[in-house]
Amino acid sequence: MDLSRFPRRRYTPFATPIEPLPRFSAALAATCPGGRGPTVWIKRDDQLGLFPGGNKTRKLEFLVADALAQGADTLVTCGAPQSNHCRITLAAAVKEGLKCRFVIEERVPDSYDPAASGNNFMFRLLGVEAVTVVKAGTDMGAAMARVAEELQAAGRRAYIIPGGGSNAIGGLGYVACAQELQQQLFEQGLHIARVVVGSGSSGTHGGLLAGFLGNRIAIPITGIGVSRDPADQVPLVHKEAQAVVDLIGAGFEVPRAAVHCVGGYWQPKYSVPNAAMVEAVQLLARTEGVLLDPVYTGKIMAGLIGLARSGELKADEPVLFLHTGGLPSLHAYEPVVLGDTPV
Ligand SMILES: Cc1ncc(COP(=O)(O)O)c(C=O)c1O
The missing domain is CATH 3.40.50.1100 (Rossmann fold)
Known part of the structure; x- marks a missing residue:
């Protein structure tokens, strides 16, 4: 997909790193069936520019x-x-x-x-x-x-x-991310079996999906809903991905089946904390020193953890978690994420 005809400002002078999470993966595996879980990697879009940046x-x-x-x-x-x-x-x-x-x-x-x-x-x-x-x-x-x-x-x-x-122009940012990711996997000799990403207003999930399909990246994407269950989220992501494909003029239909969303982890309500989010934020902080936020990435990681424990993410399968940022809102929820205020 050729993005060069679209005007672009540059706010990040580097590709965001892809890093292994060995201690997190081991701690997670210990709670999975048979003591075995996926091998989790992270792409650090929380390190994007306009600091503290994000998707x-x-x-x-x-x-x-x-x-x-x-x-x-x-x-x-x-x-x-x-x-x-x-x-x-x-x-x-x-x-x-x-x-x-x-x-x-x-x-x-x-x-x-x-x-x-x-x-x-x-x-x-x-x-x-x-x-x-x-x-x-x-x-x-x-x-x-x-x-x-x-x-x-x-x-x-x-x-x-x-x-x-999240419109077609905004979604181009995640087509660019797909291309960056493709190059990194090639350079690092890395095989990834699934990407797990947050799915809200849908520009990230939809743009990434458009970029994967258009660049023939054959890795399935799972979107963890942060405010909707699949019945409402799938059509939104599908529409966004198609709008991005059409803006680029890539000339193909986005298959409905390529849009995979998971619900539940955002409950009881958008931005309202739940126990799985608190566990996810604490686990990543205490095994890898990486901070998640309570509204988005904490619930998205709770989704990854849940999929690992249910066996949907297979043992030893390399999974890439896209960290989409959100750090500042952590400070607005300090007692909750420390476990001092019960949820
Ligand atoms: C930190 C973070 N992650 C994920 C999302 C969801 O991304 P999108 O709205 O593109 O679906 C957002 C949206 O605000 C966000 O701030």
């Missing part, structure tokens, strides 16, 4: 380049109260000399506290221009369009980035 950094390389090409002076985007996406978009805006405004959706009522730590603290530190808070279920596209109209009335030019940066 949004890759999407924003293409989205911000498009905004600049269109002469925008302000990025407008949306997310949940502890949104990594909003914080990384703001960091990109600052770096490019643009302004940035958010529409924050209170998916859990009264959960937006402007004085909270984690990403909220960074919103203020990085200098967000304005935050509009709306109730759960609000039409976020319409709410962002209203912000863009206000800016236009003031003689400014907004560029709207959808939630999670």
Whole structure:
């Protein structure tokens, strides 16, 4: 797949490392049937630029380049109260000399506290221009369009980035990731049997799938839902992957069967902690010194652990976990992840 005709800003000057997790794999195997489990590897997209970066950094390389090409002076985007996406978009805006405004959706009522730590603290530190808070279920596209109209009335030019940066342009970032990964597997002589990734607004899972299919990377991808079960998530990922394929002009249909999603691990609700997340965050921290976040990667790793224990991930099978970042929100959940507050 040729991405060279798309404008791109570069926010990470290196390929994110792929590393083995030997101590984590051994600790996990001890809890799997017969004491044997998968061999787990990690791709460190938590080390992407716009520090502390994450999957949004890759999407924003293409989205911000498009905004600049269109002469925008302000990025407008949306997310949940502890949104990594909003914080990384703001960091990109600052770096490019643009302004940035958010529409924050209170998916859990009264959960937006402007004085909270984690990403909220960074919103203020990085200098967000304005935050509009709306109730759960609000039409976020319409709410962002209203912000863009206000800016236009003031003689400014907004560029709207959808939630999670997940549209066809944002998904190009994960096609680029697929190509980077392909090259790394070749250079490291590494065989991977499955990639496990988070699946939320779907740009990461959908973009990666488009990139795998388009570059003939024959490794299945499992998406762990962070806010939806497969009946709702699969169509979203399929649509995103197809939109990315169509934007590139690759000319093929994404097979429904290639979209594999797993549900349950996000329960009881998006961003609300559960015991499996706490176990996953503690296990990786205490075996490998690698930090996960409570809203996304903790629940995604809980999914990998669950699939290993149920035998769906086979003994000794090399599995790659894509760490998509999210570190700052860890600080907003300190007593929970330490186990001091029961979940
Ligand atoms: C740390 C982290 N991981 C995973 C995801 C899910 O990625 P996507 O929204 O592209 O499905 C997000 C989305 O905000 C995230 O912040």
